[in-house]
Every structure is written in structure tokens, then in C-alpha cells.
Amino acid sequence: MTKTNILMGDETGEIGLKTRAEKTKLIAAAGVGNFLEIFDFTVYSFFAAIIGRVFFPTDNPLASLLIAVSVFGVGFLMRPLGSIIIGAYADRRGRKSAMLLTIILMAVGGALIGFAPPYESIGWAAPLMIVLGRLLQGFSAGGEIGAATTLLMESAGKNERGFFVSWQFIGQGLSSMCGALFGAGLTYYLSEEALHSWGWRVPFIFGLLIIPVGLYIRAHINETFIGAEQSGKDSGHNPIKELLSNHFRPFIIAIFMVMPMTLLMYIMVFYMPTYLKTVTDMDPTMSYMISAATSIVMIIFALLAGLACDRLDKRKPFALAIIVVGLVSSWLSFEFVTQFWPFFISLLVAIASLGALLTTGLLIIMEAFPRSVRASATAMTYGIGVTIFGGTAQIVVTWLLDITNKNPMAPFWYLGVMMVVAFIAYAIFKEERYV
Numbered sequence: 001m002t003k004t005n006i007l008m009g010d011e012t013g014e015i016g017l018k019t020r021a022e023k024t025k026l027i028a029a030a031g032v033g034n035f036l037e038i039f040d041f042t043v044y045s046f047f048a049a050i051i052g053r054v055f056f057p058t059d060n061p062l063a064s065l066l067i068a069v070s071v072f073g074v075g076f077l078m079r080p081l082g083s084i085i086i087g088a089y090a091d092r093r094g095r096k097s098a099m100l101l102t103i104i105l106m107a108v109g110g111a112l113i114g115f116a117p118p119y120e121s122i123g124w125a126a127p128l129m130i131v132l133g134r135l136l137q138g139f140s141a142g143g144e145i146g147a148a149t150t151l152l153m154e155s156a157g158k159n160e161r162g163f164f165v166s167w168q169f170i171g172q173g174l175s176s177m178c179g180a181l182f183g184a185g186l187t188y189y190l191s192e193e194a195l196h197s198w199g200w201r202v203p204f205i206f207g208l209l210i211i212p213v214g215l216y217i218r219a220h221i222n223e224t225f226i227g228a229e230q231s232g233k234d235s236g237h238n239p240i241k242e243l244l245s246n247h248f249r250p251f252i253i254a255i256f257m258v259m260p261m262t263l264l265m266y267i268m269v270f271y272m273p274t275y276l277k278t279v280t281d282m283d284p285t286m287s288y289m290i291s292a293a294t295s296i297v298m299i300i301f302a303l304l305a306g307l308a309c310d311r312l313d314k315r316k317p318f319a320l321a322i323i324v325v326g327l328v329s330s331w332l333s334f335e336f337v338t339q340f341w342p343f344f345i346s347l348l349v350a351i352a353s354l355g356a357l358l359t360t361g362l363l364i365i366m367e368a369f370p371r372s373v374r375a376s377a378t379a380m381t382y383g384i385g386v387t388i389f390g391g392t393a394q395i396v397v398t399w400l401l402d403i404t405n406k407n408p409m410a411p412f413w414y415l416g417v418m419m420v421v422a423f424i425a426y427a428i429f430k431e432e433r434y435v
């Protein structure tokens with residue numbers, strides 16, 4: 001077995017990559033890997049309506065959509081389990097090894113979905129393949145955020161953490177942008193028949209590129225922490241037990257801190273093309289292009305927020321201000337959904353707040369936990385938060401649209417209340433700065 005290279009810290013415990021080449025290699029490896037992982041996991045939502053008709057046919061298109069987004073939610077049920085198992089594995093055996101495991105699992109899940117025969121060919125075996133693929137993707141995604149983001153943060157110097165962590169979400173922004181561009185290109189160039197028969201499969205097959213990226217990550221980047229070797233604890237050390245015993249209160253609050261970022265992501269970015277097709281007569285290609293534009297904004301503000309965080313002594317007031325901006329701008333987006341430019345500008349501001357909160361919020365959470373439980377804490381707070389709020393978001397808003405006869409404001413009734421709850425969670429969270 002080959003020896004794993006581990007980055008060593010200075011006398012303060014800070015690690016930090018020393019050269020620009022080392023930093024570029026790590027950011028590229030973790031960022032591209034995360035891009036492809038999240039791409040596979042979220043591209044499902046862009047094609048939910050088509051998948052609903054292909055695998056869950058009913059006489060009511062909205063009912064098929066509701067079933068399809070429910071299966072999207074099924075993937076989230078595995079995220080807490082993935083966050084516990086893979087997060088603990090990352091704390092005990094290393095961040096890099098955990099990243100490789102998540103990438104392989106995501107590839108298998110994406111292949112099951114991308115190559116599943118339609119319902120009309122093999123009956124109920126077809127939707128079962130979709131469900132199994134979503135379960136594998138959910139398990140993988142549950143652990144990925146803890147391993148990859150922790151590796152990025154721990155590889156950074158003291159005043160570079162925000163910048164490094166932002167690349168986790170730049171990868172997510174790029175993935176949603178590419179998913180939207182796939183949707184726009186496929187709906188524009190393909191006939192409806194071709195799109196339903198094979199076109200929707202193209203992005204899932206593209207996502208299989210995660211396999212060589214995973215091999216690159218395993219071979220070319222350094223480890224930052226292996227608990228069994230560096231923590232001074234015996235090999236039977238249980239990071240989950242330590243987390244729940246010694247850090248239970250911040251752990252619970254942090255789950256609600258994940259809520260606004262995940263609701264804004266899954267409602268304002270991933271669900272938006274489906275929402276626009278449901279409540280407006282907007283051309284489907286245009287709705288996908290809007291999602292691509294919002295993804296670019298998310299990328300920019302995730303990076304800007306990271307740079308700002310590296311210059312702030314206290315990050316919590318910055319996060320609270322971001323939530324207020326996100327609340328107001330998302331309300332305006334739904335209020336003006338039938339008026340293109342007011343809607344589009346409000347949506348861009350909402351997504352800018354999302355990008356800023358992704359970096360700021362997760363950095364606040366990660367720094368509040370010591371290194372011996374950091375990957376577990378990050379994976380579990382994010383995995384559980386996304387499961388509870390992100391996994392149900394599309395189901396809830398689709399149901400609200402159904403029972404209100406497609407009232408355009410219905411999604412905000414849910415989003416707005418949850419944003420207020422999140423503001424309270426950030427306000428009572430104690431900001432810490434563990435090395």
C-alpha cells in the first residue's frame with residue numbers, strides 16, 4: 001500500500017499550501033470533482049417533468065411531475081446516512097479517500113439513471129432503477145460536502161479559508177449552469193419526441209466523467225488530516241459520538257443555518273425552470289437560460305463572499321445581512337414573475353445572496369468545530385439540513401401550486417417563513433475559529 005502524503009501544520013496548527021501550483025492543483029481537483037458530483041445529483045431536477053412522463057406516466061402531467069420530484073426527494077433520504085458514514089470515514093481515514101468513495105458511488109447512481117429503459121419497455125423495473133440511482137446519489141452527496149470542503153479549508157492559510165471554501169460552491173454553480181445549458185440546448189435543438197426518448201439522458205452520461213477525475217484526485221493531491229494517525233486518539237475513536245456528546249447544541253443550530261442556502265438553491269435555481277413553465281407561458285429554452293445566468297451570478301458572489309470573509313473579524317453580521325437581502329429579493333421575484341425585467345433583476349439579487357451565503361454560512365459552521373470532528377460535523381449538518389429542507393422543497397412548492405390553482409406566490413409562502421427561522425438560527429449561533 002502506498003504511503004499517503006499528509007500536509008503538516010506550523011507551530012500554530014495552520015497548514016496552508018505554500019505555492020501557487022499546489023493551490024491551483026487542489027482547487028482544480030476538488031472543484032472539478034465536486035462540479036461533476038453535484039451535476040449528476042441536481043441535473044435530475046432540470047429534467048424532472050420529462051422523467052415523470054417517461055418513468056411515471058399518468059393522465060395528469062402535474063401528477064407525473066409530483067411523483068418525479070418525490071423521487072428526487074428520495075435521494076435526500078440517504079444523505080444523512082451518507083453524511084454519517086462517509087463523514088466519520090473522512091475524520092478517521094482521511095478526506096481524500098472519502099472523496100474518492102463518494103465519486104465512485106455517484107458515478108454508479110448516474111449510470112443507473114442515464115441508462116434505465118423507459119416504463120413502457122420493462123414496466124415497474126424502470127422506475128425502480130431510477131429510485132436506486134437516486135439513493136446511491138444521495139448517499140454519495142451526503143458525504144461529499146464534508147470531505148471535499150474540509151479538505152479545501154484545511155489546506156488554506158489563516159486568511160485564505162473563505163477563498164478556498166468558495167471553490168466548493170463555484171463548482172456547484174458551474175454544475176447548475178451546465179445543467180441549465182444542457183436543458184436549453186437539448187430543448188432547442190431536439191424535437192419533443194427525441195428529447196423524451198434519448199435527449200434527457202445526455203447530461204447523465206456526461207456526468208460519468210467523474211470517474212477519471214476521481215482517479216486524478218486520489219493520485220495527485222495531499223491529505224490534510226487522518227484522525228487515526230494525527231488526533232492522538234486510539235483507532236477506535238468515534239467522531240460521531242464526540243460530535244454529539246461535546247458539540248450537540250451548535251450541531252443542531254447549524255442544521256437550521258443550512259436551511260436558507262438549500263431552500264434558495266433548490267427553489268430559486270433548480271426548480272425555477274419547472275416553476276416558470278408551470279405558471280407562465282415562457283419558452284422552455286428561455287427558462288433554462290435564466291437558470292444558467294443565475295448560476296453565473298452565484299459563482300461570482302460565492303467567490304466575492306469568500307474574499308470578504310478573509311478580511312472580516314466577525315462573519316456572522318455579514319451572514320445576517322445576506323439573509324435579509326435574500327428574503328426581500330426572493331419575495332420580489334415571485335411578486336413580479338409575470339413581468340420579465342423586474343422578475344429577472346430580483347432573481348439575480350436573490351441568487352447573489354445565495355452565493356454569498358453558501359460560502360459565508362458554511363465557513364462559519366466549519367470553523368465552529370475542531371478538526372477531529374470537522375468532516376463529520378460539516379457532512380451531517382449539511383446532509384441533514386438538505387434532506388429536511390432541500391429534499392422536500394420541490395414537493396412542497398409543487399403541492400402548494402397545485403392546491404392554490406397555480407398561484408405564483410405559493411412557493412414564497414414556504415420560503416419566506418423558513419428564511420425568518422434561519423435568521424434566528426444565525427443570530428443565536430456562537431461564532432468560533434478552530435484551527
